Amino acid sequence: MEYGLRVTSPAEPPRDLRDACPAAWRSLLPDGSTVALYFGTEFCEDRLSDFQEAAAFCSLARDHDLEPTLLTPIVTPEGLRTVGRLLARLTASGWEPAVVFNDWGVLGLLRDSYPTLPRRAGRLMNRSLRDPRAFRDRKADGATHEASRYARLRGFLARLGVTALESDADLDGGYLGDGPDETGAGLLRAIHLPFTFAASGRGCPLKARLYAEDGGFSKALADGCPGPCRAGPIRVQRDDCPMPLWRGGNTLFYELPPEAAEPWLLRTDRVVLHEAATP
């Protein structure tokens, strides 16, 4: 098993990445080496790193012999330009991060303009259900992990030069497939733990807080946001979900029951650990 660490500030990563997890996860996660440092965002284009921050993450990754890995979200036309400008400055400065895309437009940008950057399909490319309410009456082993699901999509992505698939734990399994075969053909697999996203959108309540009574939500979709969510996730109380939930800006996450992660750990090449439920 190899590990990636998702960080939100360019601070020193822990020596053992499992120390970044809640206690229940530490005994579950197998030994392995850390190979990648993840930064950026998969959920909100206003949380994309600017050049200085991205360069600091790349520098931190280099100092620890890790692959810098830039997360990118679904983007608007302006967001697509922002990703393009960021990649232009990073590559002009000599950085060659792997890029996690969640948008066909970003994949097109990578193929057309940055063909040397490793391309990884992100969590939102897997649209399988993750409803936390399903855990009320469903055993943790409810996922079939049938790898025939999405076989065509995996082949398609591989032909577009994608090297890896990433996901968090969904209710069906199978999306990540069987991984590379003995000849090396096939996509590498990565699972994000311990937080799974439940729902995301553009009507961010934390952003709405910045507006007067009648503003925010639908009326502020295209306004830039300074990212009040950078202060950290907020615990969400719901009676219909048996596990902890968190609001990370525009996205609701839940902490996966550790036992539900076990079958996924048998079917992945990399674990991306998150210190917090961060968009």
Next chain:
Amino acid sequence: MKILAPLRSSEEVLPLIAEGAHEFYCGLTPPGWEKTFGQAWVHRRNPKSAGVADLEDLRRIVDLAQPRPVYATLNAPSYPAGAVPHLLEFGRLLLDEIGVAALIVAEWELLLALCEQGLGPRLHVSSLATCRNPGAAAFYRSLGVSRVILPRHMTLREIEETAIPGLEWEVFALNDGCVFEEGICATTHAFGPFCMDDRLAARSGRLDRRYEFWKWTLNNCGCQMSRGYTLGPCGLCALPRLARIGVASLKVVGREASLARKTASVRLAAVALKRAERGAGPDDIRASVVSMRGAPELCENAHLCYYPDVWTGEPGSC
């Protein structure tokens, strides 16, 4: 621009045509589906409350609607193992034997499978596929699909940039908002709408009340009607701008709604479209809508607007 109306029964076709519907969409669960795939939904909407009863009724719908096209949804965000080959066969049946004009598809595995069969020109990409920029649009155009349905949460300027040539564009016009982006909401309405029970922390105070109010407007103001019309999200004042952008189709949401609600919604959209075609601007259209539907206070503050930037006065915005 055409008005796209929702259907769940052949009995609804002629009343909706009489009100001004130009094209239709509906969903049907394949016969025998539940036996193999249990409770998994074939569509985003609940098949029991929103689906057409059977193939025979779908055949009647297609016959009654002619020459207006009928589109069929196969737009669940994902499917269980083994479902895609089944849906491929069912999609072919709908297109080749029933006479459905196009399939509305969200899931990429199914979309790719249908394209491999040469059916791209008879595919509409669902709003659940979250096509939100011109690069994503170019991807779908490269697959050969005929239409892309844009997600709800886009501004007019973003629509303008995304709606590249070579595709038909469909946008939301009336009813039924979403709190989250439906394409990246990984929950299912089989357990009830997840978003309606989403609450901010108790200490959020006024923000919590604002969030509840916003959700209430998206939920058709608590499923209210006014003078027979749904008090829900509305993009009608943006029709002049949408026409200039080149949008082809205006989606009226609500397959599961009563016929009375559907006909009223199509009537309202038809009046607004006629006004727009005669050169009316957003203010005139709003006046017409309010004169029919009432509730001017919800329009005055743009609380129901799908595209509130129609009022921001950007160059060319109206």
